[in-house]
Amino acid sequence: xKEVEQNSGPLSVPEGAIAxxxxxxxxxxxxxxxxYRQYSGKSPELIMFIYSNGDKEDGRFTAQLNKASQYVSxxxxxxxxxxxxxxxxxxxxxxxxxxxxxxxxxxxxxx
Amino acid sequence: DTGVSQNPRHKITKRGQNxxxxxxxxxxxxxxxxxxxxxxxxxxxxxxxxxxxQLEKSRLLSDRFSAERPKGSFSTLEIQRTEQGDSAMYLCAxxxxxxxxxxxxxxxxxxxxxV
Numbered sequence: 147x148k149e150v151e152q153n154s155g156p157l158s159v160p161e162g163a164i165a166x167x168x169x170x171x172x173x174x175x176x177x178x179x180x181x182y183r184q185y186s187g188k189s190p191e192l193i194m195f196i197y198s199n200g201d202k203e204d205g206r207f208t209a210q211l212n213k214a215s216q217y218v219s220x221x222x223x224x225x226x227x228x229x230x231x232x233x234x235x236x237x238x239x240x241x242x243x244x245x246x247x248x249x250x251x252x253x254x255x256x257x
Numbered sequence: 258d259t260g261v262s263q264n265p266r267h268k269i270t271k272r273g274q275n276x277x278x279x280x281x282x283x284x285x286x287x288x289x290x291x292x293x294x295x296x297x298x299x300x301x302x303x304x305x306x307x308x309x310x311q312l313e314k315s316r317l318l319s320d321r322f323s324a325e326r327p328k329g330s331f332s333t334l335e336i337q338r339t340e341q342g343d344s345a346m347y348l349c350a351x352x353x354x355x356x357x358x359x360x361x362x363x364x365x366x367x368x369x370x371x372v
Contacts, residue, residue: 180360182363188365189348189363189365190300190363192361192362234299234300236361244302244305245290245302245350247292247299248299249298
């Protein structure tokens with residue numbers, strides 16, 4: 147079992163819809179969770195992070211964390227074609243640990 | 258520019274040659290990470306430093322790879338006797354040390370092509 151798993155996609159949604167991206171992790175001791183966006187040929191850029199169970203909202207983005215289910219999700223409301231990218235889920239096990247990335251989910255927002 | 262800086266951006270080398278990449282982290286960040294990414298995959302952890310100390314190195318990293326951060330500022334990643342399988346994007350990231358691990362910020366990467 148890989149440490150961080152994501153559906154590779156592609157996930158296609160129409161413009162204006164809600165895109166839902168999912169991530170599961172294997173280490174129950176993981177402490178912090180991150181979503182990065184990566185455009186083709188570019189480096190990952192941080193969208194948001196979440197530490198506590200529940201929801202965290204930032205503009206059109208909402209991260210959801212359920213530690214009991216070892217599940218993290220990212221919702222993108224009012225999806226735009228510019229949101230088309232690969233979304234990487236990353237997990238950090240705790241202080242002094244490195245970040246472990248999932249394989250990414252490719253999102254395509256259709257005009 | 259106060260972001261993470263990587264040089265060179267692109268490197269083409271012949272198989273068997275040695276290459277060295279440089280990373281300059283965000284100035285107040287104590288932690289520096291190296292990752293490798295191939296097409297269609299997420300970044301794969303290679304190694305990381307806290308200040309000048311190399312705290313962790315991936316078991317997947319062969320002896321041909323070495324990294325240094327001599328003064329706790331910039332870092333170099335050297336690959337000796339390059340192989341075609343080393344072709345990838347090499348990403349450097351940095352983060353500050355906080356009460357809990359804060360986010361890592363990535364540089365633009367160095368794309369290595371071994372021919």
